[in-house]
Amino acid sequence: AQSVTQLGSHVSVSEGALVLLRCNYSSSVPPYLFWYVQYPNQGLQLLLKYTSAATLVKGINGFEAEFKKSETSFHLTKPSAHMSDAAEYFCAVRPASSASKIIFGSGTRLSIRP
Amino acid sequence: GAGVSQTPSNKVTEKGKYVELRCDPISGHTALYWYRQSLGQGPEFLIYFQGTGAADDSGLPNDRFFAVRPEGSVSTLKIQRTERGDSAVYLCASSPGPSYNEQFFGPGTRLTVL
Numbered sequence: 001a002q003s004v005t006q007l008g009s010h011v012s013v014s015e016g017a018l019v020l021l022r023c024n025y026s027s028s029v030p031p032y033l034f035w036y037v038q039y040p041n042q043g044l045q046l047l048l049k050y051t052s053a054a055t056l057v058k059g060i061n062g063f064e065a066e067f068k069k070s071e072t073s074f075h076l077t078k079p080s081a082h083m084s085d086a087a088e089y090f091c092a093v094r095p096a097s098s099a100s101k102i103i104f105g106s107g108t109r110l111s112i113r114p
Numbered sequence: 115g116a117g118v119s120q121t122p123s124n125k126v127t128e129k130g131k132y133v134e135l136r137c138d139p140i141s142g143h144t145a146l147y148w149y150r151q152s153l154g155q156g157p158e159f160l161i162y163f164q165g166t167g168a169a170d171d172s173g174l175p176n177d178r179f180f181a182v183r184p185e186g187s188v189s190t191l192k193i194q195r196t197e198r199g200d201s202a203v204y205l206c207a208s209s210p211g212p213s214y215n216e217q218f219f220g221p222g223t224r225l226t227v228l
Contacts, residue, residue, distance in 0.1 A: 036219075044157070046216060049215065092156075101162060102149075102217060103159070104156030104157045104158070106155055107155070107156050
């Protein structure tokens with residue numbers, strides 16, 4: 001079975017500061033891992049995905065995430081926050097071996113202080 | 115190219131009524147997924163179609179929920195005897211095939227049951 005835990009339902013950082021959104025996963029088989037972003041009243045947009053290639057994954061808008069198997073983590077980072085990064089972020093997992101559902105975390109709301 | 119589309123974008127209904135929500139996947143995508151996102155939560159899986167058949171319906175909450183995909187393209191999610199607890203955003207996603215690692219999400223239908 002797969003599950004995702006996002007630590008912190010709300011994170012607030014200053015503009016220009018480091019963004020760190022935490023995600024830990026549980027999976028009995030090799031996983032695919034994803035980060036999605038959802039802006040207010042909009043659909044889900046894929047930020048980046050890990051599919052068993054490079055463990056450091058670069059995504060859109062300057063975000064990146066590192067797959068750490070030993071820590072079962074897939075934390076999302078961005079060196080310098082921008083006001084436009086304010087949104088809800090979801091970490092998600094699905095088994096690499098089958099065409100099954102994606103399991104989402106409960107989300108982290110990112111706020112940016114001027 | 116065109117993404118996943120969902121209609122209507124908003125639906126308001128009264129408790130006890132029947133509703134249908136429509137999803138048009140990306141052309142040529144054989145896999146189609148329905149998710150439900152309640153306020154303040156991550157999306158939760160409902161059902162997965164491969165072609166015309168429901169390959170996994172383990173997420174449907176009860177027998178009031180039903181989905182079809184008769185020609186392997188458009189899908190309709192049907193909810194009978196709606197309850198206030200059914201209020202949520204219903205998301206549809208598609209992918210080129212069962213082994214593809216990414217799902218492409220539509221904008222969702224916001225269902226409000228009064």
